[in-house]
Amino acid sequence: MNSAALFGYCGAVLVGLGLYGLITRPEVLRKILAFNVLGSGVFLLFGVFARRGAAAGLGADPVPQALVITGIVVAFSATALVVALLVRLNKETGQVIITSDDPEESGKQGVLP
Amino acid sequence: MMPDATTSIDATTADGYLLVLAIVLPVVGILLSLALGGKFIERITLALLLVGLCVAIAIFSAVLRSDQLLVYIVGDWQPPLGIALRADGISAAMVLTIAVIVLAIGLFARSEFGQQNGKTVTRSSYAFWTLLLGIWSGLNAVALGDDLFNLYVALELLTFAAVPLVCVKGYEETIKAALRYMLFALIGSILYLLGSALIYGTYGTLDIALLADRVRPEPAAWTAAALMTVGLLAKTALFPLHLWLPPAHAGAPAPGSAVLSALVVKGSFILIVRIWFDAMPGLLTFTAAQLLGALGAGAILFGSVLALRQARLKLLVAYSTIAQIGYLFFIFPLAAGDSGNELGASIAWTGGWLQLFSHAFAKTAMFLAAGLMAEALGHDRIAELGGIGRALPITVIAFGLAGLSLMGVPPSGGFVAKWMLLSATVIEGQWWWAAVMLIGGLLAGGYVFMVLGKALGKNSALTLRAPISRNREILVLAVALCAVFLGLVPLQPSDFLAIGRPEMQMTALQ
Numbered sequence: 001m002n003s004a005a006l007f008g009y010c011g012a013v014l015v016g017l018g019l020y021g022l023i024t025r026p027e028v029l030r031k032i033l034a035f036n037v038l039g040s041g042v043f044l045l046f047g048v049f050a051r052r053g054a055a056a057g058l059g060a061d062p063v064p065q066a067l068v069i070t071g072i073v074v075a076f077s078a079t080a081l082v083v084a085l086l087v088r089l090n091k092e093t094g095q096v097i098i099t100s101d102d103p104e105e106s107g108k109q110g111v112l113p
Numbered sequence: 114m115m116p117d118a119t120t121s122i123d124a125t126t127a128d129g130y131l132l133v134l135a136i137v138l139p140v141v142g143i144l145l146s147l148a149l150g151g152k153f154i155e156r157i158t159l160a161l162l163l164v165g166l167c168v169a170i171a172i173f174s175a176v177l178r179s180d181q182l183l184v185y186i187v188g189d190w191q192p193p194l195g196i197a198l199r200a201d202g203i204s205a206a207m208v209l210t211i212a213v214i215v216l217a218i219g220l221f222a223r224s225e226f227g228q229q230n231g232k233t234v235t236r237s238s239y240a241f242w243t244l245l246l247g248i249w250s251g252l253n254a255v256a257l258g259d260d261l262f263n264l265y266v267a268l269e270l271l272t273f274a275a276v277p278l279v280c281v282k283g284y285e286e287t288i289k290a291a292l293r294y295m296l297f298a299l300i301g302s303i304l305y306l307l308g309s310a311l312i313y314g315t316y317g318t319l320d321i322a323l324l325a326d327r328v329r330p331e332p333a334a335w336t337a338a339a340l341m342t343v344g345l346l347a348k349t350a351l352f353p354l355h356l357w358l359p360p361a362h363a364g365a366p367a368p369g370s371a372v373l374s375a376l377v378v379k380g381s382f383i384l385i386v387r388i389w390f391d392a393m394p395g396l397l398t399f400t401a402a403q404l405l406g407a408l409g410a411g412a413i414l415f416g417s418v419l420a421l422r423q424a425r426l427k428l429l430v431a432y433s434t435i436a437q438i439g440y441l442f443f444i445f446p447l448a449a450g451d452s453g454n455e456l457g458a459s460i461a462w463t464g465g466w467l468q469l470f471s472h473a474f475a476k477t478a479m480f481l482a483a484g485l486m487a488e489a490l491g492h493d494r495i496a497e498l499g500g501i502g503r504a505l506p507i508t509v510i511a512f513g514l515a516g517l518s519l520m521g522v523p524p525s526g527g528f529v530a531k532w533m534l535l536s537a538t539v540i541e542g543q544w545w546w547a548a549v550m551l552i553g554g555l556l557a558g559g560y561v562f563m564v565l566g567k568a569l570g571k572n573s574a575l576t577l578r579a580p581i582s583r584n585r586e587i588l589v590l591a592v593a594l595c596a597v598f599l600g601l602v603p604l605q606p607s608d609f610l611a612i613g614r615p616e617m618q619m620t621a622l623q
Contacts, residue, residue, distance in 0.1 A: 015307065022300060028292065035299050042307045049314035063194065064313060067262050071306060074269045078299055081273055085280070085292045092285045098293055 008048045014041025026097045028086045032079055039075040043068045128175040129185035132198040132257050134168050135208055139250035143243055151234045154242045155227050162216040165249070169212035176205040182613040192260065193318035199259040201613025203466060207256040207383065210470050214375055214477050215249045217592050221481050221585060222368035240281050241369070247274030248372055255380040261309045261319040261392070264384055265302070272298045272348065275377045278369040279361045290360035297347050297357045301381070304344030311337040324392040338396055341388055342405075348381035351442065352412035355435045362434060363427040367484020370427065374434045375477040379469055382441055389445065402446040409442025410549040417556030421563065426483045426493040429560055430476070433519060436553060437472045440534065441465060443546050447537040457540035459611070464533025466610050471526025471599045475518035478593035482512040485585060486568075491578035495564055500572030502565075507586035509568050514593040516561030518600075521554045526599025 018038025022031055050064035090096060142161040146154035176183055183200040190196070200208070222245070226238035251271030258264040276298065280291040313319055315333040328334050350358040362374050389397045416436030423429040444465030448458045485508045486501055487493040502509045518527030531550060538547040 018303075022296075028296070031296060031299075035303065038303050039306075042303060042310055045307070045310045045314070049310065052314070061317075064310075067313070070262070070266060074266065074302075077273060078269070078295075078302070081276065082292070082295050082299070085276075085288060085295060088280075088283070089285075089288050089292060092288060098289050098296075 004048050004051045007044055007051070011041045011044035011048060014038065014044060017041075028082070028089075028096060028098065032082050032086075035082075036075065036079060039071070043071055046071070124184065125186050125189070126179075126182070126184050128171070128183055129198070131168055131172045131175065132183060132185045132200055133187075135165065135172065135253045135257065136198075136250055138165050138168065139246040139253075142246045146239075146243065151239045154234060154239060155223065158242045158246060159219055159223075161246070162212070162219045162249075166212045166216055169209045172200055173205045173209045176200055176202060176612055177609060180612060192320035193323055196258075196260045196263050197320065197322070198257045199322070199613070200257055202609045202611060203383075203613075204256045205612075206466070206470065206610065207379075208253055210473055211249065211252045211256065211376060213595065214473055214592070215245065215372065217477065217588060218368045218372050218481075219245060221371075221484075221588055222366075224582065224585060225366060225368065237281050237283070240277065241366070244274045244278045244281065245368075245372065247271075248278070248377060252376055252380055255383060259321050261312060261321065261324075261388075263319075264387075265306055265309060268305070268348070268381060268384065269302055271377060271380050272302065275373055278373065279365045281369060282366060284364070286360070287364040290357070290364045294357045294361040297354065301344040301347035304340045304347075308337040308339075308341030308344065311340070321387060321392045325394060328393045328395060330395055330398075334393060334396060338388060338393055342385055345381040345385045345388075346408070349378050349385065349438060350435060351408050351438055352415050352435060353408075355412065355416070355438075358435060359428055359431040362431040362480075363425070367427075367481055367487070370431070370484070371477045371480040374431065374480055375473040378434070378438060379441075379473065382438070382469070386444065390448070397445065397449045399449075402449040405442050406446035406546060409439040409445075410546065412436060412439030412442070413549055413553040414556075417553055417560065420560045421556060423560075424495060426486065426495050426498070426564065427480070429495065429564065430479050430483050433479075433557065433560060434476060436557065437468075437476070437519060439553070440468050440472075440531065440550070443534050443538075443550075446543060446546065447534065447541055457537045460533050460540065461537035463610055464530050464537060467526060467533065467599065467602065468530035471518050471530055471596050474592055474596035474599065475515040475525075475527060478511050478515040478589055478596060479519075481589045481592065482508045482515065485581050485589065486512075488579055489577045489581050495567055498564065498567040499570040500575035502569040504575060504577055505581060505586060507583070507590050508581070509565070511586070511590040511593040512568070513561070513565055514590075514597055516557075516565070518596040520557040520561060521550075522558075524600040525597050526602070527596070529600050529602055 014037055018034045018041055021034025022038060025031055025034060046064040046068045050061045086096070138161055142157050145157050172183060183205070185198040187196045187198065222241065226241040228234050228238060248271060251267055251274055254267030255264060255271060258267050276291050276295045279294060280287040309319060311333055312324065315337070316324060316327045318324060318327065347354045362370050365373060413436045416432050416434070416439065420429050420432035420436060423432060444461060447461030448465060483493060485505060486498065489505055490497070490501065514525070518525040521527045521531035531554065535547055535550055538544060
């Protein structure tokens with residue numbers, strides 16, 4: 001197993017862990033953490049594709065690296081936005097989960113392909 | 114890798130700079146209002162909305178005149194290394210629709226989020242105008258982008274502007290709704306990103322035009338398409354991933370609800386169409402198309418029935434959005450064209466897009482009308498709407514006209530769209546979609562008349578909590594009339610919507 005494959009499998013495991021946490025945990029903060037684990041897995045996969053140099057036939061392809069940087073910025077903004085909303089929710093209601101009168105969790109499970 | 118033969122068409126066209134302008138104008142507005150301290154944000158926004166409408170008209174007429182794609186190669190870097198902005202017929206029509214609706218919403222929002230001269234701007238109105246500009250820029254970028262990763266960034270910009278708009282007033286319920294919306298959107302965006310990572314790893318490009326030649330039906334492409342589609346479905350709120358939509362769209366202030374329901378959910382829908390029809394045309398098999406159509410059918414039945422059971426007007430309109438989104442997904446089974454029937458496919462293609470545009474206008478009018486009624490009465494309980502028809506006749510007429518389009522009654526854009534989709538089901542021999550559409554039309558009639566029946570009822574004791582200015586009523590009526598006027602489009606496949614799509618030969622319905 002070469003290093004690219006090893007990192008690829010690591011990325012896949014992170015994606016799986018993150019997706020599991022995002023869907024099963026009710027606490028919003030844990031969902032955010034799971035989202036970041038999932039995001040790291042995806043970024044690692046981009047790194048693997050850069051190493052394989054799929055596009056350019058070079059040693060390392062710079063395009064996925066540029067994509068990862070943008071992706072990190074987006075994930076950072078998303079995290080900040082959710083945390084801000086969560087802090088506000090906690091201030092208003094004292095809750096850390098979204099209590100709902102509708103079956104929200106069943107909808108989340110529907111996200112799985 | 115050297116650009117291959119297909120990329121040689123990629124040169125910035127004469128009017129290509131218009132595409133950049135459409136995306137950058139709103140951002141300029143945000144930066145200006147930051148620099149000037151927010152005092153002028155309302156005036157800056159409205160001025161830019163007018164300029165933006167002119168840009169949209171210019172893009173539309175440039176595509177119409179040249180009968181070709183409008184292309185801008187950013188920084189003159191050719192794809193696959195660079196990023197291209199392209200406007201085909203659909204993008205041009207979309208940008209124009211966006212500009213008209215955002216302008217109408219901006220004018221409508223003046224009385225709620227506007228500021229009197231000399232007063233400092235409140236936090237929620239500053240947020241509202243900034244977010245409106247952000248959504249506008251994001252939508253234009255989604256409509257014009259042609260690179261899967263660039264589209265990802267555009268979609269995120271759209272989401273990050275749309276989510277806070279839900280809770281711009283800061284009520285507890287709306288914060289919950291916004292948080293739930295955001296969590297669905299997060300799952301959606303990360304699945305989309307994972308899909309585009311797989312595509313880049315397999316094919317070495319994210320440019321849609323280049324992908325069309327490279328993608329082959331194989332496991333990697335299937336996995337990527339499935340991940341991206343599911344992610345985008347969560348953002349489009351297609352049944353059964355719709356749970357976030359009703360509280361979010363009903364909880365937002367009326368102008369916010371209108372832009373969310375009319376435009377924001379369509380952004381991710383456009384992307385799904387681009388992926389299946391433009392980037393991976395070979396992948397849209399009969400089964401995949403039928404599956405997407407079946408989810409759409411589920412959305413129509415489920416959304417319409419739930420809309421009928423709502424006690425509050427804004428929630429009713431929000432559930433009707435879920436149902437109307439369902440019709441859009443009939444474009445997949447009907448326009449996939451695997452029956453070898455060009456005519457049916459091109460009719461379905463035009464019908465599907467017409468449904469998108471007419472629903473955008475109708476839903477804007479409906480949410481704004483519902484907002485006016487709620488403002489006048491101080492509540493939006495359907496059972497207590499009695500007498501509003503006499504107090505706000507223009508608003509109720511606008512609501513009714515928008516309802517005609519949702520039901521698919523002539524003359525309205527919704528009628529033409531649904532009629533074309535129905536014709537396509539007959540031509541393609543897929544009668545099961547026709548049955549769902551007819552039931553959906555009846556149910557839509559049910560919920561629209563439920564509201565109109567109550568609104569036109571008598572109630573001599575009705576007292577209005579707040580006076581409603583006649584101008585705002587006329588504005589809502591004008592938007593509703595736009596939805597009706599789309600019904601004057603001739604009943605045949607539109608050549609304009611096929612510009613930039615050489616494989617789709619539009620045959621006139623003789």
